[in-house]
Amino acid sequence: MPWAARATRSRAPGPSANRLSLFALGLTTILTGCSGAPTGASSPDSTPPPKAVLAVTPTLAAAALATMTGAVPTPAVAVPPLAAPPGGGPPATDAATAVQVVAARSDDQPRTGATPGLRPSGSSLEEHTFVSPTLGEEMLYLVYLPPGYEETDRRYPSVYMLHGVAGGPGEWPEIGIPDAADRLIADGTIQPMVIVFPNADASYYVNGATSGLRWQDYLVGDVVAHVDTTYRTFPRSESRAVGGLSMGGDGALQLAMRFPDVFRVAAAHSPSSRLLFEHAAADVYGSEAYFRAHNPFWLAQEVNPEIGVKIWIDVGDEDPWRWNARAIHAALEARGLEHEFNLFPGLHDGDYWVAHVDDYLQFYDRALVSQ
Secondary structure (H helix, E strand, C coil), rough: CCHHHCECCCCCCCHHHHHHEEEEEEEHHHHCCCCCCCCCCCCCCCCCCCHHHHHHHHHHHHHHHCCCCCCCEEEEEEEECCCCCCCCCCCCCCCCCCCCEECCCCCCCCHHHHCCCCCCCCEEEEEEEEEEECCCCEEEEECCCCHHHCCCCCEECEEEEEEEEEECCCHHHHHCHHHHHHHHHHCCCCCCEEEEEEECCCCCCCECCCCCCCCHHHHHHHHHHHHHHHCEECCCCHHHHEEEECCHHHHHHHHHHHHHCCCCCEEEEEECCCHHHCCCCCCHHHHHHHHCCCCCHHHHHHHHCCCCCCCEEEECCCCCHHHHHHHHHHHHHHHHHCEEEECCCCCCCCHHHHHCCCHHHHHHHHHHCCC
């Protein structure tokens, strides 16, 4: 089914007063689930959101229409503690926020698909380094080359898969992206594509406000340029996607909204996006103005509705970040940006992402242009 036929649709926003009303109504409706499950959802979330999240909604709605550089007072959101994950063990606390996240399950042995080298299907997962002019150091990345890459001279669409705050280039391969790609390409479900797994530490994919490390420039500039000159990709935005999990999901959305000339397709898988500056990492963002200029929820209030970026968001119905993801969904709705939003069963953990790698690759397949 064509991408546009599956996407959430909204009318173009009207005057600012109507936009505020639409946004406040849309955000409240989606957070409370009054109209049922979000678009594309396979698992309705029947539990009510934390009262503090609902209480802060009108303030956030009004603040979102104010200047990006204005200092807007916002109340703190106290999210109830999350129960321990199945199997025992306490939840892992994210030091930058009051929200708790369930640590992803680590297998005793890495998945076969995570080992660099030639694969039985004829694809390969390669580990390389290159010198980043922006960071001034050698950086490691992994790249998946589809079956037949070495036997033809054809070009391929590309997908950049961003890791979470405690992950690295091997995170998505261990979740099973190469294995799923091999299988879906072999049965004709998706087109062959080049998949890149870069490294960006715990940067949230922005230029660090206090560290001086330009992670955003490194990814948007150095990594993309290196890949397009090293591999046979289509060097154009509509054939280039960026996606990620947790921190990487937040990064994928804000990078695509800020650089649509680089990434015209974006997917956030369980994005760990903060709504308030006081819950964000101060050393990453530095100020509220900088935070809003690099945050998906706030960017969605200002982005041009005709930006042309194809967006996907998914989150588990027991994920503590689901309310924030739904707020981003509502903001995109109010702004009139077409997108897909999916609420699936699950937590914020490895099992959830493993269960949906096929969904992710099929979204990239239908959203990317390969002609």
